[in-house]
Amino acid sequence: xxxxxxxxxxxxxxxxxxxxxxxxxxxxxxxxxxxxxxxxxxxxxxxxxxxxxxxxxxxxxxxxxxxxxxxxxxxxxxxxxxxxxxxxxxxxxxxxxxxxxxxxxxxxxxxxxxxxxxxxxxxxxxxxxxxxxxxxxxxxxxxxxxxxxxxxxxxxxxxxxxxxxxxxxxxxxxxxxxxxxxxxxxxxxxxxxxxxxxxxxxxxxxxxxxxxxxxxxxxxxxxxxxxxxxxxxxxxxxxxxxxxxxxxxxxxxxxxxxxxxxxxxxxxxxxxxxxxxxxxxxxxxxxxxxxxxxxxxxxxxxx
Numbered sequence: 001x002x003x004x005x006x007x008x009x010x011x012x013x014x015x016x017x018x019x020x021x022x023x024x025x026x027x028x029x030x031x032x033x034x035x036x037x038x039x040x041x042x043x044x045x046x047x048x049x050x051x052x053x054x055x056x057x058x059x060x061x062x063x064x065x066x067x068x069x070x071x072x073x074x075x076x077x078x079x080x081x082x083x084x085x086x087x088x089x090x091x092x093x094x095x096x097x098x099x100x101x102x103x104x105x106x107x108x109x110x111x112x113x114x115x116x117x118x119x120x121x122x123x124x125x126x127x128x129x130x131x132x133x134x135x136x137x138x139x140x141x142x143x144x145x146x147x148x149x150x151x152x153x154x155x156x157x158x159x160x161x162x163x164x165x166x167x168x169x170x171x172x173x174x175x176x177x178x179x180x181x182x183x184x185x186x187x188x189x190x191x192x193x194x195x196x197x198x199x200x201x202x203x204x205x206x207x208x209x210x211x212x213x214x215x216x217x218x219x220x221x222x223x224x225x226x227x228x229x230x231x232x233x234x235x236x237x238x239x240x241x242x243x244x245x246x247x248x249x250x251x252x253x254x255x256x257x258x259x260x261x262x263x264x265x266x267x268x269x270x271x272x273x274x275x276x277x278x279x280x281x282x283x284x285x286x287x288x289x290x291x292x293x294x295x296x297x298x299x300x301x302x303x
Contacts, residue, residue: 198224198242
């Protein structure tokens, strides 16, 4: 049988790239780390790590064991959180959510959920998708309201995430221009038509999309301001700093700006619920996921 502690040591070696650094992280001596790896190799019958002057390289069996160690660690964390939940005086539910999606969908969903489950103690934690994924996987959150742009899901296709993705809705992006802009009377625009304008960025992921688009369209992206808040970005557009690309759920109603549809292929964010894949799903997490699906279905899209 493979010892879980030895898997933990191998995982640290893989993460830090050396026995010495792994020993420091685990508060062990390098000799103890070496002994754990040697014992693991004896029990397995195959080498798992090769040491050289450049550091440590995992063998193929070693890489497979590290993948298994990550899965086992996540499952043990989930079990620990599940035990904490079962032994708590009141049922608890922790939701990880990004800001704009939470503002748009959570109030209606939570109202529906709380009416049906008043006994549940709720905790809402604000975080970006890249942080929500490990939280849900490890059991630090029972579900996550997340999103991804056109492309792969928020967890990599090559990963073994142990997660399920429940699609909720699409959140198309719109161009936001100052009211006096030369193209403000257009019903739709291609971002390439704004190649000469300065851009106000509302988040890093929008910036990444715009830079890819600019590269493909053959123009340099001129950035006039960079923020992490779409509402702040729109106030800067109103002040004449530049133009912006803003998700529909974050559009503000302001007389100083004009909202213009993006011509196809129209970029969008895709909202969904992250749930841990378990033999016995968390009943309250499932209930809130269903409430989020209902809230998304009942929203009114911008014409």
